Amino acid sequence: MAIPVIFAPVSDAAIDTKNIVGVWLFDEVNNKDMSSDSSENGNDAELLKGAELVDDGKFDKALSLSGDDEFQIAMVETSKSLDSCAEEYTTTTWVKLKKKEKVVLGGCCNDDHAIINFQYTCLLNIFGPGRGGGHGKVEIGSGQLAPAWVSGPTVVNDDKWHHIAFTYDGKKMIAYIDGKVDAQANTGGVFGLTGQSLQIGGMADQRPGWGLMDDVGVFNTALSEADINDIMDQGLGKLFGFTPVSPEGRLTTVWARVKSEH
Template sequence: MLNKWISLLAIVVFCLSACTDGYIDDIEFVEPGADSESPEITLNYPTDGTQIRVTEDVTSIEIDLEVVDDIEIEWVAVELDGQEIARFEDFKDYRRFLGSFEYDNLTNGEHQLDVIARDLSGKETSTSVVFEKIEPYQPIYEGEVFYLPFDGDYTELVQIQNANVSGSPGFTDGISGRAYSGSPDAYLTYEGGNLHSEEFSAVFWYKLDGTPDRAGLLVMGPPDEANPTAMNNRTSGFRLFRENAGGMQRFKLNVGNGSGENWFDGGAAADIDPSSDTWNHIAFTISSDQCTVYINGEVVSQGSFPGIDWSGCDILSVASGAPRFAGWGHLSTSSQLDELRIFNRAISQSEIQSIMMEEKN
């Protein structure tokens, strides 16, 4: 029994010592009227200029904020477009409030979010940001399943996919708005499994920079376990690329059929002069029995084909052959690319020409 009391006394002595040694903060007495600072507000999300892209017309948004006061917070209110959507009056830490809540009725258009905080002495602070929920993109062509306009970001607009960005690509003036501007070792990748279809087409604008003298443009290929650092498995998917041909740049398409590969090389008809410094329209179509490559709306290569195989093709590479078509050095360049569209059908030559005319105008 004596040992029990000795142990209890030791605990009490330790606690008293901890309090005097600074382990527990002293309670500070605050004179009335000593509250001299207004609350400080930090709005973590959304921030000024935030753009929200989703496939729905009405969506939710997670609002994240922080309020700090030197003495005590009385209340915090959040307003969206002038209407109060949240109010907080109960705080575990009366000097610091970390708030995060979901608002589930955000509509298309520009919005203003205001946060107002008041302390016990009646001083108020407010902050506001303007952000936008972008109206969902509606495909304008039959079978359009992927659209990448490059208008200041790398977001694909049909399925709302954000790119995995490698290197340091940028933006420049494009055929319509802004365009992708490449740099060494820069490229984009997207989810590719949702693009598989028996027929497939892609169209885009391309301003050629011929250095280095070979590069990948669009690639959906399988992994290459035998060459993990220089992949070049061509038994499935496709590889659209360019390479030197007597000083010109020749555009070629390779497509895997499951048991082998098929080449579509138009020779000189598929050449572009790297010194031209002009936008050229590139397109290709894959049907169940034929592949065709177009430059500026004209056929430059065409041939029979047994049908594409998509085994292992889970990523789409844009502006480089990496990582799935790197074995022959078809990587990145400083070329520019704009208005990339992918279709789940083989579109016709007249449709390609119509798209060209609409985008140029």
């Protein structure tokens, strides 16, 4: 008989585990197409419209996205823990994105890759072919900020793995690519997250990602550049000790120990 596994954190990371909102390793799904949140917050992601896991991940498996009008995504329903990102925020991910050669869905933006977003809130976006010279560059921002958006010079839609992060501390937003600052802007505002679901891989009706995503994390604080590099170098699973144990294992005990150490 197969024994299901859960992921129990045994962390040596400097990052305070209380700031983890969700971690999606995309290494397994259950029979309802749900990919588990490895944190204790229960923000499981539902794979929709044919999105699936494949064996070619940065770490083990990865979320595979078709980049077409099927609008494949992994959806995380609204929760209080997601709402806690309203004033400070970090998201991190590995991506291996393909280049969209021509405008198919229309407009300037519909062919972008909106890889992590709450619709137009906390948007981590890769420009598509409708963006002219910006094609393949990373944009971050949110409709509630002023200024709302910033993008950098680095192209990431080259079918190679890149680590991308977006941080916001209430005063500045920063985009990191492969551990280095790619774009930043002084800004301010509070994200309007209440009642918003988290969408990984695209939006429900536009900006579909094309390629692979792995090792997605969301935090309710602005992580430092050193933190971002720790996540990039070790991966979320190793850094926070999200290792498989049996249901009779140490999940509650280990979480209690990790919290007491931070």
